[in-house]
Amino acid sequence: MPLCRLVQLNKPSTEEIVGVLNFIAENEGIQLHHQLAYKIASSSQNNLRQAIRSVEATWHTNASLTEDQDIKTGWEDKIANIAKKVLEEQSPKQLYIIRGELQNLIEHNVAPEFIFQTLKEELKKILPEQLQPPFHHLYDEYQYQKNHTGKKYLPHAHQEDELGERQNDQRKNVRKFLRIEEFIARFMSWYKGFVAKDLVFCADQQVHGG
Structure with a gap:
């Protein structure tokens, strides 16, 4: 028994x-x-x-909670802080720290789509104007590759009970968070390249009296 x-x-x-x-x-x-x-x-x-x-x-x-009020999740500041860290330092150590913060968001069931969209908007706010077009190109290219490469996960829904479906949703969310981390790593590499080019340009200008 x-x-x-x-x-x-x-x-x-x-x-x-x-x-x-x-x-x-x-x-x-x-x-x-x-x-x-x-x-x-x-x-x-x-x-x-x-x-x-x-x-x-x-x-x-807004203390006056009206019907058409914009809904906040309470995670906006956390994601904005991640965006600041991405631009402050581009290194494996920084990526490891950000991975921990993403893990915290996973544990609190924050929607990956919301994180990705909010992160994109926060990065746009910080980036200088001359980097806006290439940033949009980087984002669009990443989204295209995400939607056209890799094997899609196709669960056998008829073989799963409600608990199994919930576990399947959790696995999907983990994959989405890994995609966010991958995008951050790619952004870091891209941004670091632009910073390096800018430093070389400034040094060249100084040498030639520009």
Whole structure:
């Protein structure tokens, strides 16, 4: 006779998350619009912890939480910091540090697509104007290669139960995070090359009195 029993816990429904968000908002004295609560619950992909984090981050941005409020995830600053580190130093050591920060985002179930898009926007903010066109070219080239090379993972959904599908989603997310790390490594190499060229140009100008 088994001494323990496996219990599978399903994700909370959107309505359940909205109920929790409204409860928290009421107790914290936050005016949370009902439609915004639904949007936050939906965007969190039924992750209650992320939904609560989004309410807090959005509220800190604008204390008046209206229906059309832009939803924050609370991870924007973390990703912006990664972008700054990428430009501060291009080395294996720095890449290792960034890998740890990406791992932290994985553990908190932050969507890879959100990280990639936010990282791209943050890098654009920091890069000088003359590097914007080649950066867009680098990004577009990387996206093209990602979509047209490598074997696609095709799970046998009919052979998997709900737990198996969830594990499959986790494996897919890990692959996506590895793609983000690969892009960062490629960006580092690209950016370091431009910096080196710029230093050579400046030195040449000094030698020739430019």
